[in-house]
Amino acid sequence: xxxxxxxxxxxxxxxxxxxxxxxxxxxxxxxxxxxxxxxxxxxxxxxxxxxxxxxxxxxxxxxxxxx
Numbered sequence: 763x764x765x766x767x768x769x770x771x772x773x774x775x776x777x778x779x780x781x782x783x784x785x786x787x788x789x790x791x792x793x794x795x796x797x798x799x800x801x802x803x804x805x806x807x808x809x810x811x812x813x814x815x816x817x818x819x820x821x822x823x824x825x826x827x828x829x
Contacts, residue, residue, distance in 0.1 A: 765783075769799045770796065774796055
């Protein structure tokens with residue numbers, strides 16, 4: 763299966779029977795990101811997280827008073 767990285771437009775090939783290829787076929791909204799781009803994003807995310815200015819916001823859940 764031929765896939766194209768969403769960030770750098772490099773064309774890679776995946777095995778047709780691989781888990782990632784199956785996920786891309788069945789869920790059209792998932793984007794393929796090559797290993798180089800994935801590692802670059804991971805590195806920069808860890809750098810931002812280390813600065814202390816990186817926040818992950820959780821969804822606020824309202825408790826039902828009747829339950």
